[in-house]
Amino acid sequence: MFRPMRRANQALSAEECKSILERATSGVLALHGDDGYPYAVPVSFVYADGKLYFHGAEQGHRPDAVRRDPKASFCIIDADEVQPEDYTTRFRSVILFGKIRILEDKPAKWAALELLTRKFAPQHSEERRQAQIELEYPGTCVMEFTIEHMTGKKSRAG
Numbered sequence: 123m124f125r126p127m128r129r130a131n132q133a134l135s136a137e138e139c140k141s142i143l144e145r146a147t148s149g150v151l152a153l154h155g156d157d158g159y160p161y162a163v164p165v166s167f168v169y170a171d172g173k174l175y176f177h178g179a180e181q182g183h184r185p186d187a188v189r190r191d192p193k194a195s196f197c198i199i200d201a202d203e204v205q206p207e208d209y210t211t212r213f214r215s216v217i218l219f220g221k222i223r224i225l226e227d228k229p230a231k232w233a234a235l236e237l238l239t240r241k242f243a244p245q246h247s248e249e250r251r252q253a254q255i256e257l258e259y260p261g262t263c264v265m266e267f268t269i270e271h272m273t274g275k276k277s278r279a280g
């Protein structure tokens with residue numbers, strides 16, 4: 123049911139997509155928002171084993187939308203270099219489709235927070251990161267996005 127890319131010659135390989143997922147720090151999560159309006163919200167993430175993990179507050183538009191409908195899409199812009207002379211841009215992006223859920227199980231939630239803290243504070247000791255998780259855990263909502271379809275695309279100019 124997922125569409126093929128019309129300009130297949132501009133498609134990134136699965137390996138290129140994966141390395142973007144590993145180096146990018148944020149993207150835009152698209153959800154089924156209020157009253158049928160899509161809700162596209164920027165958020166930090168970590169990628170591991172075919173899944174993305176997000177964290178945030180337990181209440182709000184984002185968790186409400188996730189509880190309403192697990193179908194989601196996520197977009198990462200890896201490059202956007204405007205080329206005024208050519209009236210174009212050199213771009214590289216990845217789009218994912220999948221299902222998102224709120225993790226309720228403590229070990230799974232904790233493990234995702236470990237992945238996030240390792241990615242975003244690699245300079246800190248394990249003890250420091252664990253202490254931060256301990257502090258933030260109550261009141262933190264962790265979401266898991268399981269990738270079902272992934273495409274990457276680059277501009278014709280590369």
Ligand SMILES: Cc1cc2nc3c(=O)[nH]c(=O)nc-3n(C[C@H](O)[C@H](O)[C@H](O)COP(=O)(O)OP(=O)(O)OC[C@H]3O[C@@H](n4cnc5c(N)ncnc54)[C@H](O)[C@@H]3O)c2cc1C
Nearest residue numbers: 148149163164165166167176177178179181182183184185
């Ligand atoms: C690069 C980046 C990384 C981020 N990483 C995280 C993260 O890891 N965790 C996290 O919790 N938050 C992060 N944020 C903030 C995030 O975009 C949301 O504001 C936050 O997750 C709360 O979302 P909500 O829908 O529950 O908020 P709510 O306050 O419930 O949203 C209500 C309304 O406020 C408006 N709104 C909410 N967020 C934004 C926004 N970012 N910009 C403009 N309007 C907005 C929308 O109209 C929305 O309908 C990040 C933002 C950016 C730009």
